[in-house]
Amino acid sequence: MNRITFFLALVASIAIGSLTPRDGWAQPIEKVSQSGPVSVAISLDPPEPLIGDPVTLRIEVQAEQDVEVLMPEFGEALDRFAIVDFVPREAIDDAGKTILSQQYRLQPAGSGKQAIPPILIEYVDNRPDQRQAPEGFDAYEILTDAIPFTVQSVLPEDVAADLNPPLGRLEPRQPPAPARWPWVLALVAVCAAATPFAWRAYTDWQRRRRRKSAYEVARWRLDQLLRQPRISADEIDTFYVDLSNLVRHYLEDRFELRAPELTTEEFLNSLQASPDMTRDHQSLLREFLRQADLVKFAGAVPSDADIARSIDAASQFLEETRENAPLMEFDQDEPQHSEPQTPAATEVRNV
DSSP states (O other), X not given: OHHHXXXXXXXXXXXXXXXXXXXXXXXXXXXXXXXXXXXXXXXXXXXXXXXXXXXXXXXXXXXXXXXXXXXXXXXXXXXXXXXXXEEEEEEEOTTSOEXXXXXXXXXXXXXXXXXXXXXXXXXXXXXXXXXXXXXXXXXXXXXXXXXXXXXXXXXXXXXXXXXSOOOOOOOOOOOOOOOSHHHHHHHHHHHHHHXXXXXXXXXHHHHHHHEEEHHHHHHHHHHHHHTSOOOSHHHHHHHHHHHHHHHHHXXXXXXXXXXXXXXXXXXXXXXXXXXXXXHHXXXXXXXXXXXXXXXXXXXXXOOHHHHHHHHHHHHHHHHXXXXXXXXXXXXXXXXXXXXXXXXXXXXXXXX
16 A cells, blocks of 8 residues: 555656746746737747847637637737747637637847737627727727737847957948959050150151250351360361351252352352342451451461351351341251362362
């Protein structure tokens, strides 16, 4: 008898223990509302979910016979949660009561304190001798209580709240930089199209840079000639050859006279027929060329005063005829060569 009693006690304790909540498991949160012939039970399970786990919300309505129940629309008042699943049901029990239910599986957006907001249930009482709805309304209303709950975080409670210092306000995301290759292709095309024009402009500039007036060319040649030494008799002779050659070429460039191909006498005679040459200029050139012929052909040795007078005469003639001097191509980098003359020459060429 003692053994039987002990066995029955053991079975009873196991049965009672199986009905008690297990460690770490909590009962669902339940709220019940009653309004006349309608009762509403709302439950949430589990009451403290772990973040990432869905919760189950169940709405169950029991109504007496001939009571029409209007359940809430899908997702009504639950827009703060993501709806994972939805199952509506309707049945009539043995007593003729209408049983309607809606079951949601909801996904909370984050951890911390949350709440299922109040949910509105409406009904119309069609029972005999009963008012269908309150005066001025279309139906009776039942507003359930809110169900607060807490979504547990995966972090321990004693962990520091700020794992890293705040980064500050993020700047607006910049759009990606536009591709550069269309601009590169456009630049290459423009350069290719502009190259002929640029080359033409460059050659024109070079040509204009080389264009000098006949006066500027003769003046530059005279300045170069005056820098050369004139110590020996040969150097003085060469100097006079170059000086007369300079003046004759200037006359050809300035007045279109074929001075280098003519003898001194032929050239002096041609001066008298030139309408652009004044008497003073003719006299100046006549004296200058005769002095040069004496040095070149007669072997005369000019004094310093004679050399100075020849230089002054050439320079004076250039300055007095510089106006309206025509332009000509001239590269001052080209060397200027003298053409030596012999005393036996009967014609003065490039004197």
